[in-house]
Amino acid sequence: MNWTVFRRMASAVVVAGALSGVLLSGVQQFQVEKIILQAEQYEKAAEEAAPAAAATHDHDHDAAPAHEHAAGTPAHSHGDAHEHDPNAWEPADGAERTGYTVLANVSMAVGFALMLVAAFAISGRRVGWRSGLLWGLAGYGVFFVAPSLGLPPEVPGTLAAPLHARQLWWVMTAVMTAASLGLFVFGRGWWWKVLAVLLLVVPHLVGAPQPELHGSAAPEELAQAFIRATAMANAVFWLALGGLTGFFYRRFG
Template sequence: GNLVVAVGFALMLAGLYTLRAPTKTAQGLLWGLAGYATFVLAPTLGLPPELPGTAAADLAQRQIWWISTAASTAVGIALIVFSRHWLMKILGVAILAVPHVIGAPQPEVHSMLAPEALEAQFKIASQLTNVVFWLALGLISAWLFRRKSDGQYHA
């Protein structure tokens, strides 16, 4: 499952590279950080990773909030990074904040089966593995994209 997700995210990055191609392989790290912020960091601010047995709000509500948070984060980052006019950059910051102002759906009662220490370790491990994943994905995809666009890659 993780490989399928990685391929999907890599294809998304390759599609974005056609709009704004990295001129250096190291720029893939910035694309990877943007992916991490969009798909992991921003949604985690409202819906942190949960261990099995943890009480959670309605699944459909959480999925809607997660998708809208990821979408608004992507749009916000794009406006901040690629817009030239300062008003668009301010709009990007506002769009970033919207889902967090609205707030993520929360369970009526907070309860969990696992000890708090295990939950804290799980959250840290989840963040660390995701940041490594996104940085590696950004770097490798930029390297492959540049290699292909330079005509060095032969299938």
């Protein structure tokens, strides 16, 4: 690959990623952000109530020393919740928070666009915006739908399994789903199709890591609304990213 071709491919990645990231930020601002802000209010209220509840709990223990927890049974076993460190830095609400969100989304979109362009080149097929939409739909299935079947999007204040375990399962699911779709589309022979099915179902047979206790500071209705809004925002993002990457890949390349 010569420098001119590489530069054109890089231009397609940057332009498509920037436009898709900005679009995602706009959709999130109108659909997702307000749900997150509401959930954060519930999370903060729960954190403020926790010290008072703990003080009451300790007082009750002092008043009734005969009351003990059974041996080997923890008093509170929550697993790894979405913890909020009050001393941690976070952007201020408003323009600063929006700016950091846009920056993060654009960076993520450029990374995914780079993966799409690499997939275009490896496939050896002619790609335009129409076929780019199909690649974007595949990306939506790989990076959102399949992992969400085991680890649905969660609002702040939701109890969750340890982060490392969730990350490992997410990566495993995305990789196996991508390999499965690749075998379905490009594989020749029934044995490749069988292997594709196995790769598709194995992560879900293993099962996503779950917390010891399930719960959330936010109401269930808010959590369900967040899942729907996130699914819609990601669908718009991936279709836009696929179509734009395919369009600029053909135009610049």
